[in-house]
Amino acid sequence: MKYSYSRLQCFENCPLSFRFRYIDKLEVEAFETIEAFMGSRVHEALEKFYIDRNHGKIASIEELIVGYNDLWKRYLTPDIVVNKEGLTPEHYRIVGEKCLIDYYNRYKPFAIGKTLSTEVMVNIDLLGDGEHQFIGYIDRLDAVNDGVYEIHDYKTSQHLPTQDQKDRDQQLALYEIGIRQMWDDIKEVDLIWHYLVFDKEIRSKRTSQHLEDLKQEFLNVIKRIEEAEAKDDYPAIESGLCSWCAYQEHCKLKKHQVKTKQLPLNKYMTEEGVVLANKYSELKAKEKEFTDWFEGEYNQLAEALIAYAKKEGVEFIYGTDKRVRVAIKEALKFPAAETPERQKLEEILKKDGFWEDVSTLNIRGLEKKIQEHEFPSQLEKILKKYATTEETTRLTLSKIKEND
Ligand code: SF4
Structure with a gap:
């Protein structure tokens, strides 16, 4: 497979749209x-x-x-x-x-520099071994001095990035790797973006260490693409980019919205999914109303019971057929998870051999790590033998944003 920066970017943004575009090659209205x-x-x-x-x-x-x-x-x-x-x-x-x-x-x-090419196609052999080939296009490639090259990129967007963002930009740095493979005399490469709407030029340089790190980052994304292909698992990632996604009508996160948006109002209000979602939303609103009321009542009553128990020096308060126990005792409070104090506490318990007595397996953490393939694959296989697969469902209600 020949890669490109936009191909990898597409996978990073949303693996499902990557699948629609590059694997399924779905035709969309251009x-x-x-x-x-x-x-x-x-x-x-x-x-x-x-x-x-x-x-x-x-x-x-x-x-x-x-x-x-x-x-x-x-x-x-x-x-x-x-x-x-x-x-x-x-x-x-x-x-x-x-x-x-x-x-x-x-x-x-x-008067400065000589343009070597415009709209130049660059082939990039990521590791120089022919295994990971990229292709890219440079708006303009100039030579300014002996061995000094400039990669120019024109931008007409209404967004001006910061210097720091451009110092971390991967696209032109990838092209620099390709340019350095084209000639032997390259001493320096300047990456230059022209943000034309702002009449602003942003320049950046990469060290050889940056370029090596970048290669590793690209290799990691390629590895994740290969894993997704092997498992046929391309999760959908919802983001601001969804508004511009050409595959909304195929995407499980968006297709109901696309379908119902086209309906006339009378059909929209009676569409099965819309009716169910609205009912669910109403029910949750009622639940919240009830919970707020209940919590208020409960807290007031609890305070009154505690005050009464303290005033009268009693532990049980008797009603007609039930009694309420008001147990007041000193409780130990330990530092919250993931604080430095908590870490120290855990280290002490581990060091003194008591960790096993007080720790329990975090099943949700284990499941998350397996789902995200964070264990070595051999260990993942062994752990999975102890798990069964069953369908679970969870409903969550969220507000539809203006640009959703
Ligand atoms: S609509 Fe959003 S979540 Fe769905 S495929 Fe497109 S980018 Fe991914």
Whole structure:
């Protein structure tokens, strides 16, 4: 299998969407958002600019903008999706134009560096042994000095990451591994992101140790993908990305919502699942109301009983056919789990050989560790022999968020 950064990223974000996309290869209705459309046109305009520059022609700012607007007109179709209310494609065209004007003014007269390639495909042999092959695309690759290379990435998103986030960015660092495999003379590689909407450049460098660590991180993800494939187990991970997921109608977390959203109101309100979920929600609301009332009453009564027992010096308080025992005694309180004091306490018990007497097996912890494959596989197999599999169900009620 040939990997790519986006393939691994997809698995990290949600293994189930990875399965839909790369294993099942489900066909989904393709649509392009206006943000993606604008980003593509800006990329293309800059690509042409640097190709011309390599041929000795530095386009003027006007030529750059005319080129961009030509591309915009040529490719804009009515089915490009504008999600943000109140905005039109024209708004985005102007944003793209402004990105290019700012970029031009920032880097003119474009005298530094030689562009080796634009939209360059990089093949990355992760460990250099042919076992883990990656493919990636670099917006622009420049050579600035003898042995000094720059990997450029254009961004038109409305989000500006921090320096720290870019210092941990994996994508361009992966491409650096590929670039270093392409030539022998590489002394330095600069990773450069152009956040065009903010007219901001972010630079980062990687040490050889960083690159080695990164290889290990990628290998770990590949291992998890292989395990998921072997077990055919691709869990769904719900996140903010679900709103953009093309597989919602296939996903067990989202398909009921997708199905019912399309129903007219009268059918929606009588749809079996909607009715059941609403009933459950009402019942839980009543339960909470009752529990709040009960706890208030109980606490008041308990306080009154304790006060009475203390005042009268009695342990049993007699009703007509039942009596209440009010046992008051000093209890020992130990430090909470996972605090340093608790750790010390456990160490003392272990050291003095009393741990076995007071500890019990944490079954939930054991199950979680097995489910998440945290034991060595041989031990996992042995432990599983002591377990039986049965279907368990748990209902939880949560609020539907605005962008769910
Ligand atoms: S909708 Fe969310 S949970 Fe479902 S497959 Fe897509 S990303 Fe995963």
